[in-house]
Amino acid sequence: MKKIGMLGGMSWESTAQYYELINRELNRRLGCLHSARIVLNSVDFHDIELLQKAAEWGELADILSEDALSLELAGADFIVICTNTMHKVEPDIAAAVTIPVLHIADATGQVLKTDNIRRVGLLGTAFTMEQDFYKSRLATKFGIDVVIPNAEDRSLIHNVIYDELCKGVINDKSRQGYLKVIDRLHAEGCEGVILGCTEIPLLVNQSHTDIVLYDTTKIHALAAVALALAKE
Template sequence: MKTIGLLGGMSWESTIPYYRLINEGIKQRLGGLHSAQVLLHSVDFHEIEECQRLGEWDKTGDILAEAALGLQRAGAEGIVLCTNTMHKVADAIESRCSLPFLHIADATGRAITGAGMTRVALLGTRYTMEQDFYRGRLTEQFSINCLIPEADERAKINQIIF
């Protein structure tokens, strides 16, 4: 079994389902008391959110790339980023860490196309809904048309998330 490196803490609440679902998948596949070999680096979300708010995306990329390198040194064999929004800096992580990186938009795109859909509603933080790092990848790599809410609805959704 390979060791998965989880980059989490953005928020810690959103990291929990990744750990749970990975372990449920292992239990379903292997049975008994088997569980996943997981390394978790949980960052301080306060620092990440502050960088987001200030537009300091390069700094968040540095923080997460360093965390990924730490997971690599600890023995991880692949990286999963446990948040949608921070995939905005996925390139910074992938360019500095040589481990395979599971991009959430790729997994999402495969699930959407596998279900026979080509048009979906995209909900998330305002960064995820308004910027191109997620929506653009779905469009360019999977020919998926993403619908986003109106500005006032996006603001409300973002407020609910944060």
């Protein structure tokens, strides 16, 4: 079994979900008292969020690259960045280490391709929805047309993530707002919707809608288990 390096804390709420999902899935596959071999480096999200707001992506890349290197030095065989947004600096992180980085958009894109999804909605932070690092990867590598909500809806999605979900606040009014955004994306021809922020599944899941949702936290965690158990 390979050792998984988790670069987490962005936020700790979703990192806790990663830890549980990875261990539950690995135990489901292996049985007995098996659990995952994990080394975790969890950042102080307060500092990360301030740098995000200031668009200090270079400094963020330096911080997370150093933390990723510490995972490699601790014996990790590959790295999982436990957030969608900070995959913006994944190329820098990957360049700083000699072990693989399991990209969340690649894991998600593979599931979308398997499901023959050609047009998909994307919910996430404003950085993930509005910048190109995530959408273009899905388009270029998997041929998927990615649709984002309108400006008002993007503001709602982003603010709920930072003001509520990252603080562990689950608000039914916010859930209803998210579901309306999902309905509008479906009305625009989206065959499914990516929950492209690792906190969103804390608020919205498949039980809340008939529209197909792609939970990137779960997808990424299961891909980590598959890689950890893959034969050399």
